[in-house]
Amino acid sequence: METTAKDGCNHVMQNDENKQEYLDFSDDFVFFSTCHNFSPYHKEGYLEKRCSTSWCGYSRRWFLLKNKKLYYFKSKESLRPSGVLDLELIHMDINYEHGIKRKRSGEDCFLYCIESRIYNNDNKKESLLILTPRNTDLRFYLRGEDAEIYEWYNLLNSSMTSNKIISQPNFIFSESNFWKIDRISVDVFESIADTGDIVLFRSNVASAKLQRIITRGEYDHIGMILRNDKNGIFLLEALSNMGIILTPWELFRKNRWNEAYTRIALRRLTWDNSEENLKKLLHFLKNTIGKKYNLKIINFLAPKSGASYF
Numbered sequence: 001m002e003t004t005a006k007d008g009c010n011h012v013m014q015n016d017e018n019k020q021e022y023l024d025f026s027d028d029f030v031f032f033s034t035c036h037n038f039s040p041y042h043k044e045g046y047l048e049k050r051c052s053t054s055w056c057g058y059s060r061r062w063f064l065l066k067n068k069k070l071y072y073f074k075s076k077e078s079l080r081p082s083g084v085l086d087l088e089l090i091h092m093d094i095n096y097e098h099g100i101k102r103k104r105s106g107e108d109c110f111l112y113c114i115e116s117r118i119y120n121n122d123n124k125k126e127s128l129l130i131l132t133p134r135n136t137d138l139r140f141y142l143r144g145e146d147a148e149i150y151e152w153y154n155l156l157n158s159s160m161t162s163n164k165i166i167s168q169p170n171f172i173f174s175e176s177n178f179w180k181i182d183r184i185s186v187d188v189f190e191s192i193a194d195t196g197d198i199v200l201f202r203s204n205v206a207s208a209k210l211q212r213i214i215t216r217g218e219y220d221h222i223g224m225i226l227r228n229d230k231n232g233i234f235l236l237e238a239l240s241n242m243g244i245i246l247t248p249w250e251l252f253r254k255n256r257w258n259e260a261y262t263r264i265a266l267r268r269l270t271w272d273n274s275e276e277n278l279k280k281l282l283h284f285l286k287n288t289i290g291k292k293y294n295l296k297i298i299n300f301l302a303p304k305s306g307a308s309y310f
């Protein structure tokens with residue numbers, strides 16, 4: 001049985017006979033890059049939010065529903081979300097009440113528990129949404145004008161009707177504040193990963209921890225996604241003992257190399273993925289794959305030259 005190399009957490013087989021499986025880069029390799037079809041349900045605006053785990057009252061937050069994810073930010077100008085609920089990953093119970101006598105729909109009990117309760121506040125009709133993830137005691141309370149809340153409910157419900165989630169990934173609730181981290185499933189990764197996207201890895205081995213201390217980074221290894229015309233996903237990376245290699249993602253998963261890392265992050269790249277630029281990238285990689293890679297931690301510790309530029 002082939003094993004993963006422990007030194008440096010490099011996912012390289014010990015059997016040298018399989019090296020060619022990584023280095024082979026045939027001339028008929030053709031890159032493929034496309035713009036994916038995203039969810040048409042989109043909405044953004046301010047709502048008042050309160051979480052059941054917090055002693056604080058309601059806080060005004062900017063909410064964004066995009067690509068089946070519900071984000072919230074401290075303000076409209078904030079670039080980084082304060083939290084996110086992935087409608088494709090997180091199971092929730094659904095219950096909607098618009099007034100006391102509104103009948104509940106059986107279809108509303110699939111993923112979310114969203115309750116809408118009307119009350120009067122300074123003669124202004126408002127509603128309340130309560131989002132309750134399954135198997136947790138957590139509740140999100142969203143408050144706003146009745147018309148706005150009702151529209152939010154309809155869009156959230158529409159975003160979830162096409163989801164056919166069978167089982168909820170175990171990693172979702174691995175951290176207490178799970179909604180603070182934007183996660184995706186392997187299936188979602190395989191559907192959205194595109195040529196040029198960056199993959200960041202974080203491992204627990206001593207050398208990787210030292211590297212993160214020196215570089216003051218959260219990750220210690222990096223790769224780039226390549227997708228060919230047959231929709232196959234490949235990972236381009238540089239390893240100290242094998243140089244620059246191209247690994248099929250299917251092989252990466254088959255050998256469970258992903259389990260060598262505590263965290264894997266995807267960073268989407270927006271670029272001019274024209275046929276001309278894809279050919280340039282292909283030409284560059286044909287001249288690069290197979291070359292040695294000698295950068296080590298000692299390179300970061302080596303004293304700098306005292307010579308000046310002038």
